Amino acid sequence: MHYLGIVLAALAMFALGSVWFSPVLFVRAWIRESGVDASQKPTPKAMAETFGLTLLLLLVSAAILSRFIDNWTEGEGIVHGLEVGLLGGVWVSVATGINFLFEKKSMTLFLIDAGYHLVGFAVMGVILALV
Amino acid sequence: MMHILGILLAAVAGFILGGLWYSPALFGHVWARESGTPETHNPDPKAQIRFFVILLVLLAATAVILSCIMMRWAGPVLWRDGLKAGALGGLLAGTVVGMDALFERKSPKLFLINAGYYLLSFCVMGVILSLL
Numbered sequence: 001m002h003y004l005g006i007v008l009a010a011l012a013m014f015a016l017g018s019v020w021f022s023p024v025l026f027v028r029a030w031i032r033e034s035g036v037d038a039s040q041k042p043t044p045k046a047m048a049e050t051f052g053l054t055l056l057l058l059l060v061s062a063a064i065l066s067r068f069i070d071n072w073t074e075g076e077g078i079v080h081g082l083e084v085g086l087l088g089g090v091w092v093s094v095a096t097g098i099n100f101l102f103e104k105k106s107m108t109l110f111l112i113d114a115g116y117h118l119v120g121f122a123v124m125g126v127i128l129a130l131v
Numbered sequence: 132m133m134h135i136l137g138i139l140l141a142a143v144a145g146f147i148l149g150g151l152w153y154s155p156a157l158f159g160h161v162w163a164r165e166s167g168t169p170e171t172h173n174p175d176p177k178a179q180i181r182f183f184v185i186l187l188v189l190l191a192a193t194a195v196i197l198s199c200i201m202m203r204w205a206g207p208v209l210w211r212d213g214l215k216a217g218a219l220g221g222l223l224a225g226t227v228v229g230m231d232a233l234f235e236r237k238s239p240k241l242f243l244i245n246a247g248y249y250l251l252s253f254c255v256m257g258v259i260l261s262l263l
Contacts, residue, residue, distance in 0.1 A: 021234075034234075034235050036234070036235055036236060050233050050234070053229075053233055054230055054233060054234075057226040057227075057229045057230055057233075058226070058230075060222065060226050061223055061226040061227070064219045064222055064223045064226075065223070067219060068200065068216075068219065071205075072204060072205060072212075072215075072216070073200065073203040073204060073205060074203050074204070074205045075203065084200070084203075087196055087199055087200060088220075088223055090192075090196055091193060091196045091197075091220060091223065091224065092223055092224045092226075092227040094189050094192045094193050094196070095193060095224035095227070095228070095249055096224075096227055096228065096231060097189055098186065098189050098190070099228065099231075099245055101182070101185060101186060101189070102153075102166075102168065103166050103167075103168055104168065113231065117227060
């Protein structure tokens with residue numbers, strides 16, 4: 001296990017998320033399509049909980065990705081990390097796509113989320129391969 | 132070399148498992164309540180068929196990715212490796228489903244039902260792919 005790479009990868013995807021889901025990029029479309037009531041502001045405590053749990057989940061994803069990249073698959077270097085990261089990103093996107101299909105969520109919402117997972121997991125894969 | 136038979140069987144297994152998992156006998160009712168999806172609807176058969184075809188294609192896509200990962204596996208792929216890859220892949224999907232649930236303010240119950248399904252079905256798919 002290399003902890004530094006895992007922590008850095010999780011932080012990178014967290015940072016990417018705060019840009020991806022910011023007003024500059026897709027947060028307005030995301031709010032419209034997900035139907036989340038944006039006028040209901042969560043308390044600071046709830047916010048802290050959400051972001052804390054998110055970071056925890058990202059650490060778990062990075063640790064799993066690191067297992068696949070470092071221990072279980074053949075190959076090394078940036079390209080290897082990128083490939084396995086992308087595979088992971090496609091994998092989880094298809095899985096959420098199945099959920100979205102049943103919950104009748106919009107294609108736009110799916111593309112916003114899947115795009116984040118693809119780019120994020122690719123970045124994590126590269127960091128894990130480098131660090 | 133992709134092995135088509137394993138991928139098809141894995142997708143069908145995921146499909147059947149989903150049919151059971153989300154049936155009223157198991158978690159169908161809770162899922163409908165927590166996700167806010169109405170239970171009583173009579174879609175026309177055509178839409179229904181299209182829906183299930185898309186579903187099967189998506190499940191086959193997850194099996195293809197799993198198979199891609201197994202092809203890069205360091206060493207021979209035994210059923211235990213299939214289980215390991217499937218289980219960790221299921222957890223990976225679970226983390227993403229968890230983030231969705233957090234930000235869309237969905238209940239932990241919905242998260243557990245969905246994540247549980249991925250964990251179980253990816254494990255089954257992994258084992259099928261490693262055996263065939």
